[in-house]
Amino acid sequence: MKVLCVAEKNKISKSVSASLSRNNFQSRNTKSKYVKNYSFRFNFPQWGDCDVIMTAVSGHIMQKEIPSDYGWGKVPNDSLFKCPIVTRYGDDNAKKIAENISELAKSSDVLMIWTDCDREGEYIGWEILKAAQEGNSSFTLDNVYRARFSHLESKHIYSAACNPVRLDKLAIDAVDTRMEIDLRTGYCFTRLLTDSFRNVIKSDSVDDDNNNGNSTKNKKKNDKMISYGNCQFPTLGFVVDRFRRIKYFKEEEFWGIDLNLKKDRKKFPFIWERNRLFDRLQTVCIYQNCINEQSDNVVVKHVSTNPTTRYAPLPLTTVELQKDCSRYFKFSAKDTLQVAENLYTKGLISYPRTETDSFPRSMDFRHFITMQTASSEWGEYSSSLLNETNHKFRVPRRGKHDDEAHPPIHPVGYADNLTGKEKTIYEYVVRRFLASCSLDATGSMTSIKVQWATETFHSTGLVVLERNYLDIFKWDHWDSSKKGLPNVAVGEHIQISDATISSGKTAPPQPLTETELISLMDVNGIGTDATIADHIDKILTREYIIKQKLGSGKSSKEVFHPTILGYGLADGFGKLGFNNISLTKPFMRKDMENDLADICQGSKPKGQVLKETLDVYRDAYTITDEKVSTLVNAYKTALNHSRS
DNA sequence: GCAAGGTC
Known part of the structure; x- marks a missing residue:
């Protein structure tokens, strides 16, 4: 045979x-x-x-x-x-x-x-x-x-x-359905949008003055592509949503009570249990009442010390890798995946596209840790994990995701001659792997509650006892509290150093980081581990969003803002008055995913899902086509606002 | 010229 x-x-x-x-x-x-x-x-x-x-x-x-x-x-x-x-x-x-x-x-x-x-x-x-x-x-x-x-x-x-x-013919049907829906809707809306914006927006890269638009050939070349995709638009929607929350944010003033206690000639700040009130008069009344009733001391009501744990990281998935590389190294998701692929083809790490966050039961951890003992940076740590007498090794925790195709990302070879992003990401994968094979960090958390007349205040302090995985996973910070706590017993009276009314203003949310965007796409099922980076990259090149550096120095980060075009599109689509659907929110994709799952289960035939879904998009298309001037005007309005 | 999903 x-x-x-x-x-x-x-x-x-x-x-x-x-x-x-x-x-x-x-x-x-x-x-x-x-x-x-x-x-x-x-x-x-x-x-x-x-x-x-x-x-x-x-x-x-x-x-x-x-x-x-x-x-x-x-x-x-x-x-x-x-x-x-x-x-x-x-x-x-x-x-x-x-x-x-x-x-x-x-x-x-x-x-x-x-x-x-x-x-x-x-x-x-x-x-x-x-x-x-x-x-x-x-x-x-x-x-x-x-x-x-x-x-x-x-x-x-x-x-x-x-x-x-x-x-499994049903799974084949499900994929076929997704392909057909994405193709038809993507091409259809892309043509409408690009054609509708033809005379409104010009591509930056061409000499408009020399071209009066008579030639079809030139038209094509000079058009700005306004693409629509069932993943592109929800992705844009996430960025615009955050932008709107910032834009329409109304700051509110709040008041609180700052309390400092004095013991052994040291000052200890305590936090008000009510945190803050949005009513100044009420805050002042409470404060006055405390001063009147019990002006110079508080009573300790509660002291407790409890063990606490900071878990070693889970085995590494693609999405986690991309999130951390964006957060710690400011690498775009696309770059991260590209570099990880290079490392994979060099035989240094396992397959980098995986949703699985638990290792196979039969995994030979010692084999992969042994490889890393050669390193001058983490070799010693690797050896300590292998040392049977100190019991530093543990089988990694098991996450709840399994794509049933690939194990979590882990090093499969050793190299010490890498440079640039390859060096950084390789080191990350290795340290993350060693960390997941390490014990959790332990500490003890002390909490003190004191009573000042009617009000309760608290303070907590952490003492890290065993760092364990923190020693190798250097990007994770968990440190003992610097300020410390007063040494007190329940029932003890402590002198008040000072108590004041403080005020502040609520702050708007920050613009969306790539880490947050990846998370949003992941949990909402927009794209897959292999394509999330592509969708972000696509709407960047379409100029729906831009990346900007926020802040400076070590605390700086890169965030996304919608462009005028991106904002105009999302705003315009919001004004079209679809029947209970939105093309810039993730729900349509989620519905489709549920339908595809139904096809796989055999509870809905492919033809029915295709018809129902395409009917919804077709309705949306008809409305968009009829009211396309609303869409164009939303863009023009956004443009005018930006100029004024 | 246009989508999203695989992989190199």
Whole structure:
């Protein structure tokens, strides 16, 4: 029997080949530079000793497209809601990969799909089946095998090979639905917006004066692209929302009581339990009452000291990596992913696109920690984790997310010759990994409550007892309180040093940081770990948002503001009066995700979801088209406001 | 010229 195995990427096909063949496999180049064919023998329980060829694709092979008959300007925009959709090869390389599969399929008796165990992986499996059918029409959904695996440990891979299932047609339907909705709505709204803003906004990069816009060719070239995407717009919405909260923020004055106590010739500040009141008179009355009743001392009501813990970090996911690299190093999410990919291809870290925050049970932590003992910076710490007598090592905590395809990001090789961003991110991944293998930090928290007439005040103080992971994860700060607490007992009277009424004003929120934006997208299901950075980058290049440095020195950070165009678009879409929907909020995407889950469950057919969803977008399109002047005017208003 | 999702 001849068995053809196909993985989602070469890396996996090589690793699976090595596991199944016990490192006894031959490798051949293909026409695609990303893919190799590996051959070996394997004894499958259902077919006996087989000749196996294992190859891979490189992500999706095919791409959905609007047919050229429905090109820009050739048809009414809304015909894109019902026009046929064609699929073609993503690029030349994808075609070579598909041909490699068709060719191999000709002489194969069995086809086994080894794509990632997620929705997209199921769909890529379907694309692989289609390519195989070109060469061997006997392969169908009913006889193709699908290996289910969630990591690359040999035993697990062996078991996956021996217990294959079928491709999940429902998951394939779900992905197909998402693709169709994104394509139709994206193209349709993009054409409308770009055409509507044609004479209102000019691209910066062209010489407008020399071009009167008569030539279609020049028109295209000079147009500013105003793209719409089901992820782009909610992303823009997050930035605009924060901007609005700042813009319309009304500051309020508040009052409080500052109390300083005196003991052993030292002063200790205490915090009012009511924190602050927005009523000056009430604050003054309370203050006067305290002074009158008990003018020079307070009574200690409560003293407690409790152990407290600061948890070592969870195993690292893509989104966490991007958030921390933005926060600590000011790297954009896109740069971070790019650099992490370089480190991955150099064999230094594991696959950098993962949602999983718990390591496989069989993970050999010692192996990966041992590698790091060579470092002059963290080698000593790594050795101390390995030292059995001091019990510094612990199996990392387990998070609740599992993409069932990749383990958390961790170092898999050692290097000390890296420079620039690669050095920084590698060090981060290593320290984070070592930290997750370290004990939690411990401390003791003392809390004192005192009573001054009717009012209660408190103060807390932290003493860090064991730093543990903090020693290696240097970006996390948890320090003993500098001020300390007075040494007091319950019932004791303490002298008041001074008590004053303070006042302040509420402050507006800060503009959105990239860390916050990534979090918002992540929790709202806008994009995936692999695409969140792309969506942010896209609306930056479309000039819907800009990045700005806020503050100076060590505390400076980079934040996002909407541009006039971005604000105008979000504001304009808000004024169109859709029926209970918003294109700049994440809810439509969430609804669609729920529908896709229903398709996977079999509780809603693909056709129904497509129709219902596209109907909603089509209504929105019709309204946008009718009131497009409202949209343009919102932009003009924003422009005028910015000039005045 | 236009989306989002894979991967290099």
